[in-house]
Amino acid sequence: MDFSFSSDQQLLKNSARAFLDEHVKPAQVRLLWDDPRGESEALWKEMAQLGWLGLALPEDAGGSALGLVETAILQEELGRAACPSPYLSTVLAAMAIDRFGSPAQKSRWLPAVAGGGARATVALMERALDWSPQSIETRAEERGGKVALSGVKQFVPWAHVADVILVPALSGSTPAVYVVEASAPGVSVTPLTTLDPGTRVAQVTLDGAAVAAEAKLPADALAFLLQRGAVGAAAEMLGAARRCLDMAVEYAKVREQFGQPIGSFQAIRHKCAEMLLEVENSHAATYYAAWALASGAEDGALAASVAKSYVSDASRKVCGDAIQVHGGIGFTWEYDLHLYFKRAKALEPLYGDAEHHRELIVRRVAS
Numbered sequence: 001m002d003f004s005f006s007s008d009q010q011l012l013k014n015s016a017r018a019f020l021d022e023h024v025k026p027a028q029v030r031l032l033w034d035d036p037r038g039e040s041e042a043l044w045k046e047m048a049q050l051g052w053l054g055l056a057l058p059e060d061a062g063g064s065a066l067g068l069v070e071t072a073i074l075q076e077e078l079g080r081a082a083c084p085s086p087y088l089s090t091v092l093a094a095m096a097i098d099r100f101g102s103p104a105q106k107s108r109w110l111p112a113v114a115g116g117g118a119r120a121t122v123a124l125m126e127r128a129l130d131w132s133p134q135s136i137e138t139r140a141e142e143r144g145g146k147v148a149l150s151g152v153k154q155f156v157p158w159a160h161v162a163d164v165i166l167v168p169a170l171s172g173s174t175p176a177v178y179v180v181e182a183s184a185p186g187v188s189v190t191p192l193t194t195l196d197p198g199t200r201v202a203q204v205t206l207d208g209a210a211v212a213a214e215a216k217l218p219a220d221a222l223a224f225l226l227q228r229g230a231v232g233a234a235a236e237m238l239g240a241a242r243r244c245l246d247m248a249v250e251y252a253k254v255r256e257q258f259g260q261p262i263g264s265f266q267a268i269r270h271k272c273a274e275m276l277l278e279v280e281n282s283h284a285a286t287y288y289a290a291w292a293l294a295s296g297a298e299d300g301a302l303a304a305s306v307a308k309s310y311v312s313d314a315s316r317k318v319c320g321d322a323i324q325v326h327g328g329i330g331f332t333w334e335y336d337l338h339l340y341f342k343r344a345k346a347l348e349p350l351y352g353d354a355e356h357h358r359e360l361i362v363r364r365v366a367s
Contacts, residue, residue, distance in 0.1 A: 003287075009069065009073055012070055012073055013073050013076075013077065015050075016052075016074050016077040016078075019050065020077055020078070020080070020081040020083060021081070023046070024081040024082075024083045026336040026339055028040075029083070029198060030339075032084040032197075032198065033084070033197035033198060038084050038158075038161075038197065038200045039084050039085050039086060039158075039161060039200075040084075043085065044085070045116045047085070048114065048115055049116070051063075051064050052074055052087070053090065053091065053114050053116055054110075054113065054115075055091070056068065056070070056071050056091065056098075057094060057095075057098055057110050057113070057114050058098065061098070061106065061107075061110035061111050061114055062110070062114035062115055063110070068231065068291070068294040069287060069290045069291055071091060071235075072231060072235040072286060072287060072290040074087075075087070075088060075232050075236050075239070076235045076236065076238050076242070076286075077239060078236060078239065079235065079236030079238065079239025079240045079243075079340075079343060079344075079347075080239035081239075082198055082240065082243075082339040082340050082342075084198035086121065086157065086161060086200075088157070088229070088233065088236065089119075089120060089122060089157040089158050090113060090120045091113075091232075092120075092225060092228055092229050093113075093121060093122050093164065093165075093166050094109065094110060094113040094120060096166060096177070096221050096224055096225050096228075097109050097110060097166075097179065097217075099224060100217040100218055101179065102214055105179055105215070109164055109179075112163070118164065119158065119161050119163055120164045120165070120166070121156055121158050121162040121165055121166070122156075122157075122166040122225050122229065123156040123159070123165050123167050123204050124153075124168060124226065124229075125153065125154045125155050125156075126151065126152065126154060127152065129154065130356070131226060131351070131352040131353075131356050132356075133175045133222055136168050136169065136170050137151055138152075138153065138168065138170065138206060139151060139169060139170055140169040140170060140171040140176065140178060141171075142213070143210070145213065146210045146212060146213060147178065147213055147215070147216070148186075148208045148209065148210050149178060149180065149186075149206040149209045149210075150206055150208055150209075151206050152204070152205050152206070153203065153204040154203055155201045155202075155203075155350075156201060156202050156203070157199065157200070157201055157350060158200050158201075159182070159189045159204050160189050160191050160200060160202050161200075163183075164179060164180065164181055164182060165181075165187070165204060166179060166180070166217070167180050168222050171216075175219045175222060176216045176217065176218065176221075177216070177218075177219075177221040177222055178215050178217070179211065179216075179217065180211050180215070184210065185209065186207045186208045186209030186210065187204065187207075187209045188204070188205045188207070189202045189205075190203040190205070194346060195342050195345055195346055196342035196343055196346035197342075198342070198343060199342075199343065223301070225351075226351055226352055227293060227300070227301055227304040228293060229350065230289075230304045230305065230307065230352055230357065231286065231289045231290050231307055231308070233308065234285070234289070234307040234308050234311040234312075235290070236344075236347055237311045237314075237343075237348070238279070238282045238283060238311055238315065240315060240343045240344040241275075241278070241279050241282060241315040241318040241319055241340075241344060242279050242283075243340045244275075244318055244319045244322035244323075244337060244340050244341065245272070245276060245279050245318055247322060247326075247336075248275065248322040248326065249263070249272055252269075252272060252325055255326075255327075268325060271321055271325060272325065274321070275317075275318045275321050275322065278317055278318050279318060281310065281314065282311040282315065285303075285307040286307045286311060288303055288307070289304045289307035292304075301360075301364065302360075302361060302364045302365070305358070306361060308352055308354070308357045309354040309355075309357040312348045312353065312354040313354055315344040315348075316344060316345060316348065319340060319344050319345075323337055323341065
C-alpha cells in the first residue's frame with residue numbers, strides 16, 4: 001500500500017507552498033492582523049485564479065472536481081503560513097451546498113465561491129458551547145410561505161465577511177440546516193476578539209431572519225459539516241505544527257550554548273524527536289480521515305473524530321515545545337513562533353474540540 005502523495009498532489013503541495021511563501025510572509029500576516037476585515041481581497045482573488053476555491057467543486061460550477069485529500073493538502077499549507085483567510089469556512093459551506101443543496105442553490109453559490117465572488121461560513125455553535133445537535137436552540141418557524149429563523153450563534157468563523165451563512169436550526173423538534181444570506185433582514189453580525197487575529201469569529205444574531213422554505217438542507221448536512229470541518233481544521237493545525245517543528249530544528253542547529261549548538265544536547269534532540277513523532281502521527285491521522293470521508297469508508301466519521309482529537313493535542317504540544325526549544329526569544333512578539341501557535345490554538349475548539357470528538361469515538365466504538 002502506497003501512502004505517499006501522487007505526482008499531481010505533490011505538485012499541488014509544492015505550488016501552494018511556493019505561492020504562500022512569496023505572498024503570505026509573516027510580515028503580511030501581521031499587517032492583516034491589524035486590518036478591520038482581517039483578510040486580503042487581492043489574495044482571495046488570486047486564490048480563486050489558482051483554482052483553490054473550487055478545488056472540490058464540480059467542473060460545471062467552475063471547480064476542479066478534486067477531493068478532500070487535495071483540499072486537506074492545501075489547508076495544511078495555509079496553516080503552515082498562518083494565512084488569515086476564510087478559506088476553510090467557505091469551502092466547507094460550498095461542499096455542503098454541493099452535496100445537499102437544490103439546483104437553484106448550487107447555481108447561485110457554487111460558481112460565485114469558485115470564482116472568488118463570495119465567501120461563506122457555517123454557524124454551528126450556540127449558548128451551550130456544545131457541538132451536538134441536541135444543543136441547538138435556534139428556531140425555524142413557518143411564516144407566510146417563508147421560514148423565520150430566531151436565535152444566537154456563537155464564534156462563527158469569518159461571519160463578518162461572509163455572503164452566505166449555513167445555519168442549523170430546529171423546525172419543531174427536527175434539526176435542519178438553512179442557507180441564509182448574510183445581508184438578509186434580521187441578520188446581525190458582531191465581531192469578537194480572540195486569541196488569534198488571523199482566525200476571525202463573530203456572534204450572529206437571527207431576529208426573525210426570513211429565508212425561503214426551499215433554502216433548507218437536510219439534517220444529514222449537520223454531520224457532514226462537522227466531520228469535514230474537523231478534518232480541515234486538523235489539516236491547518238498540522239501545518240502550523242510542522243512549521244513550528246521546522247523552526248525549532250533550524251534554531252537548534254544555529255543557537256550555541258557552551259560553545260556548541262544546542263541541537264547537540266540530548267534533551268533538545270529528544271524533544272525535537274518527540275515533536276517529529278507527533279507531527280507524523282498527525283499527518284497520518286489527518287490524511288487517512290480525509291481519504292476515508294471522501295471514499296465513503298465505513299470508518300470515515302470515526303477517523304474524522306480521531307484526527308481532530310489527536311491533532312488538537314499534538315499541535316498544542318508541538319507548538320509549545322518549539323517555544324521551549326527557542327527559550328526566551330520564543331515567546332516574544334517580534335519572533336514569529338506565536339503566529340503559528342495562535343493559529344493552532346484557535347482551531348482547537350472549532351468544529352468540535354478534542355473532548356467532544358473523544359466522546360463521539362467512544363460512542364461509535366461501543367455501538
